[in-house]
Amino acid sequence: MKEFLEGSIAVARVVKLCKPGVISAYPITPQTHIVEELAQIVANGELNSQFINVESEHSAASVVLGGSAAGVRVYTATSSQGLFYMSEVIFNIAGMRLPVVLTCANRAVSAPINIWNDHQDSISLRDAGWIQFYVENHQELADYHLMAYRLAEDKSVMLPAMVCMDGYTLTHAIDVLDMPTQEQVDKFLPSYKTSYKLDVDNPITMGPLADPDYYMEARYAIQETHKEVIKLIPKVTAEFSRVFGRSYNGLIEEYQVTDADKVIVAMGSVCGTIKEVINELRKKGKKVGLLKIVSYRPFPVSEIYESLKNVPKVGIIDRSLSLGSFAPLVSEIKAVFFGKNKKPAVISSFIVGLGGRDITKDSIRDVFGLMTSKEKACEFIDLKPELLKEEYE
């Protein structure tokens, strides 16, 4: 049924339909309405779940780790500093092969203190072993939570999944979406069962010491599993489509790419604004397009190659930095094409919308305008030169 809902509320209601047995969160900044709504849902008796309020995000992550190790479906949500405070546990969750689902309401990180949207928080944890989806709009944020559980809990996967949704632009915005029903969700997402869990009657050890004789194989196994996830995602999206009637590629989305001579690559809600600009430029006869990366981990190397190999000019939008080096997304896209015969003549790098700086249609027009035959190494869009002139002794 079509509803008009705030992004955070939509997530909470979808998570409710997934019936997690344990939800844990730290309830203050940078938290969103997601766990507030879930706390209300549990308190109302609409969901039979243990909602565990804790004293920090480190504890919230630890509680869902424990819950998942005990064989229960779990959920948590956080952002920016909160995600960083979880980070030690985040790596453990992946290393222990626990199918935790976490929503990251993407926000900038300190310092300076900034509560607004960019991708620095989740991008900084890209190496943790989690599956990471970046969603564009309300429909996707609802749907990808369902697919995240389904993938994470698949016996061939058993890895955690993070659904990354832009703070404010999606979390605090109200939009129309088709809300899944309980019946549909039950059809798509079976209840969680695992053979490996903490059980006093059949004791096992989870997350033990792995000395140099064993550690590398554990890491290799995760790397290999991510290759399986790439193959599994199209199967899961196909099944999703059968139940819900909405089709996704799940790895990437191409928008007007086929005949384009300039293609922007981006992730998250900015893709909506880019599509709007593409529609306007196409009316003027400009051959422009968008490649949206949905699955950042695993990184869909061959899909990206196939999509961009014949595009003359590619511009990568990063909404985070790897300070002192190339931006994260551009370095990975360039790696896709190294040593290949077919490749874009130019791959330019653009930094857009850090710390909530509004990304306007002009910002995107600027990016397309700067995608010339001269490569841009790391071009910051919408910088204010007057602020860079200030000096302090």
Added chain:
Amino acid sequence: MKEIRIHARAGQGAITTASLLGYVYFLKGVYAYAFPSFGAARMGAPMNAFVRTDTLPVLLKSQIYEPDYIIIVDETLMRGFNCLSGLKEDGIVIINSKEGVDLALKPKQKVYTLAANDIALKNIGRPLGNTALLGAYAAATGEIGLDNLTEAIKKKFSGKIQDGNIAAIKEGYETVLKNKKG
């Protein structure tokens, strides 16, 4: 596509106003994307809320710089800040003001003022003029009907609050209609 920008102070209910207006469009069967933009969460700080509506799903996620319509919930915001920036050539402004305001407008632009807080105080018992302003919006723009607004209020509120807000909407609507005729 129509774009509406609301100017208010944090705590004056602009997010509720934007969400209610978006909901009215949604009930009419079109798409709407309503969102706030605020600084640090501090009561009284200037903030904006936005509604973008279209017959197709709304793709554009940026703030609104060239609105078709502007609603100013607190006229003191107009001191030292250009609340009308980017208003379309034939745009319409609705201002919550007791005294009325003198604005330099372009020939096709229109402004309607109403004492929305007084209307709210009378009908709801609190000086929160948002629903009266939405009634005024309906009359000034013709975008939505009084019936659409009433339906939205009935779905969102109940009891005395519902009755009060319906009365406030109606009075806001009629104030602007009178204004239009006069």
